[in-house]
Amino acid sequence: MLFKNIVTIAASAAxxxxxxxxxTVKSDDSSINGNVLGFPHEGAGLNYFFLGTGSATAFTYDESAKEISYPFAGSYTQFFTVFDNFVAFSVASANTEITxxxxxxxxxxxxxxxxxxxDTNDPYSYSTRSYELMWYASDAPxxxxxxxxVNSGSAAASSSALPSSTSASSAAPSASTYEGSAVKYAPAGAAALLAGAAAALI
Structure with missing residues (x-):
């Protein structure tokens, strides 16, 4: 009984x-201020972030683990991380600490x-048409x-200046109302991405 209570308490704490x-994006540049993030598939278990308009996606933030995650294909989970300046969701463990x-x-x-x-030289060249989210410790291009x-606290677009959003097809498991970014250029539909973990991780 004591063990069961401990497990219950631990689960509740988690x-x-x-x-x-x-x-959502906060910037002095009006062309991106208030944008939200889309994340099309770009590699083996990788989804890079791009800016666009529409409704923000709900991500899970674990304060104790200091990580942001999102469900991926099958039973996989992706984590918010940075690889070679690219901000991405990855099925690999996050190498970052988020607060x-x-x-x-x-x-x-x-x-x-x-x-x-x-023009970040991302694998599918989405950045030739859309702004990609990047991280530079210094000397940004x-x-x-x-x-x-910024955590806007809701799915609503954070800026009244944003244009109205409409549903858009997506190769990424992101908000269905996300539009105006690289997500619309993806080569395959969401159904193909989510068909199975093996296919999604290729």
């Missing part, structure tokens, strides 16, 4: 430490260093726009 977060300071996302203790960039990521 649930209490997890909450939904809705990330929030007044609802602003801090990665490894810093709320700075996030940028919206084009010329033309990249500095930004912060």
């Amino acid at each position: 649930i209490a430490s997890a909450e939904d977060v809705y990330l 929030f300071e007044d609802n602003v996302l801090a990665l490894n203790g810093s709320t700075s260093n996030f940028y919206a960039c084009k 010329s033309g990249c726009l500095p930004l912060t990521l």
Whole structure:
């Protein structure tokens, strides 16, 4: 009985430490301020982040583990991380520590260093048409726009200046109302991506 109570308490504590977060872009540049994040498939268990308009997706933030996650194909889970300056969801364990300071996302203790960039040489070349979310400790490329990521607390677009959104097909398991970014250029539909873990991880 004591063991059962301990397990129950531990499970309750884990649930209490997890909450939904809705990330939106805050920037002095009006062309991206208020944007939300889409995340089309770009590699083996990788979904890179791109900026667009529409409703923000609910991600799971675990305060105790200091990580953001999202369900992937089958029983897999993806984690918010950074690979070679690319901000992505990955099925690999996150190598980052995420906290929030007044609802602003801090990665490894810093709320700075996030940028919206084009022509990043991403695998499917989505960034030739859409801003990609990148992270640079220093010396961001010329033309990249500095930004912060804010937990808006709801799926609603955070800026009244954003155009109305309509449903868009997506190769990424993101919000169905997400539009205006690389997600629309993906080569396969969501059904193909989610058909099975093996196919999705290729």
